[in-house]
Amino acid sequence: MTTTLNTTKETKIDTEERIKIREIEMVDVIVMVGSALSAFALSYFFFQILLPVSGALGFLVCWYVFFNIISTVAVWELRGAIKAKDHLARVFIWTGGLAAVVPLILVLVYVIGKGYHSLRPQFFTQDQKFVGALSESTEGGGAHAIVGTLEQVGIASLISVPLGITTAVYLNEVKGRLTKPLRMIIDAMSAVPSIVAGLFIYAAWILALGNQQSGIAGSLALAVLFLPTVTRTSEVVLRLVPGGLREASLALGGTEWRTTSRVVLPTAKSGLVTAVILGVARVIGETAPLILTVGGAFVMNANPFSGKQDALPYFVFRLIRFPQEAQVARAWTGALVLVILVLVLFVIARAIGGRGPDHISRLKKRRLKRKGLA
């Protein structure tokens, strides 16, 4: 029963070498290089000599505009209007596509540059107990905040992941009268602004039920944000499981529970894990709901159920607004640690998500070998 599926490998069809349609010719290259050079000369002339303004950004913009004009005119002369429009659209779309990535790189480089100065091993082991606003930024650390974040996100996952995946199973496997409205509600829930989730927990858990601000309140707020993400992505993943597998299992006499637990979920396993990890990566940096719920602290409080607790994003948010440079430097270090956490989660999710459902891990292979199955 352990080998649930043996998806048939796609038979490779011997095809001839694919003919590539060459879109770029030598003339085009010459036109592009020529336009770039002449645009550079022209913008140098206009920008540096005629106009009373200066600056690298202005120059680049000028260059870009001139390049577009010159190259479009050149293509128009050579190939006609239709090709010229095609060329212009291509340039704009390439620019726009790459423009979306530039800020990401700038942000990452900037955070690393700002944060690594005061990143010491003790950042992971000490809290801010004996640290004042004026002490060196390398003193003390953010261990209390890291522990707080890990606990809050951990508890939030414990609540949301089972609930979310079961809801996805309901939406996709069980189905019922609720399916349609539920899907709408989940769409709506994923739109809840994070601060509203915090307000909700503050109103329900702290004001109405009379609890204090604590780690668990933060976890509940994060869980509210986490739940719709997990449900939606899991539902998408479950929908990718081929219906034939379900039917085969049912036809062999499997119950619905068996079909879901032994066929559907294992097939979708890597996708589900990816969905969960990506969800964690999003939730781990949420700040707004924590402002209202965890309370914040400068000393270690490992118990999420009582007393105020700190969280890494909240730690950064508070310290960055201090006037002292050392505090700001600590905040940047916290931000760097946060970014690293997100990046690590992201890379793990990508690595797992890249595997197909027929991927067999090394551990599983060994287990199968022992049974003489592989």
Place this chain on the structure above:
Amino acid sequence: MSVIGQSAPSDVADKSAPEQVVTPVIRRSGIDRTFRSVATSSGVITFVLMGLIGGFLLLKGYDALKVAGWGFLTDSEWAPDQGGKFGIAAILPFTVQIALVALVIAVPVALCTALFITEYAPRKLRRLLTAMIDLLAAVPSLIYGLWGLFYLQPRLITLSKWMANHLSWVPFFHVDDQYGTSLGIFPSSTFVAGVIVSLMVIPICTAVMREVFSQAPPGEREGAMALGGTRWGVVRDVVLPFGRGGIIGGSMLGLGRALGETIAVTLIISPAFTAKWSILDQGSNSIAALIALKFSESSTFGISALMAAGLALFIITLLVNAAASTVVSKSRSGSSTEI
């Protein structure tokens, strides 16, 4: 996609006497019945949770709403704790302004990125770019806020100044200031906040548009190519018309996200309580930022007022997103988008 045994209305078989039912009788084992009820109840929990969010905000914000009455929509000050008036008449326009600035930047960029990924990019670049856009979505908004505050804002205000000097005939860019247009009046503005928020909107818009574009019918695509169309011709006449719903829906989903963005806006803006057209000069606000900033200094009544503001934000984002998902789901068959 329907599976044998699931399409039948199963509950009927369980409730009434099974002998009288003519349609296929499904006898489920105890385990199966437990399984179904567990799955159903988790669905119900999610359902109830959503109602609770609105319910509790209304419950706790009721005190403030009762005092403010319609003034909650028409007053622009925010002084519930001082016994003064409070309302969202100034904060709501600011919130919308920030979101619109974000959209004006994000939608063209997202459109280009989505087209680039589906139509133009070489295969290897395509995968890399998709991963990068996903990563753009995964970076916490706090980090964008910090970057915007320390890196982008000092650079962006030069652009603000340039726009105020040269484009002041546009009402949004007109800065009415007796100090002339010195650089000092441009930080913490709606414009700067909107630019930062646009970074968080881009991945959402791109994800929706990319999915819709990639579903453009290959037959029509190839047909256009075969008729001698250029790549831009294919994009203009096949991909874009087919993906119109996705473009609108994606933009609206982005709008929902932009309206609710908290931390980045909180870090950038300096709170203002008088609505204005100009987006370039200092002073802006948003409902979410108001809650984050005022929360710690508010009394019970002040918090009740904030709950009411939160309820307003909740309702607005719900409406925007409901409209968006309707548009998106109409534009394609059945499947929903992974965000």
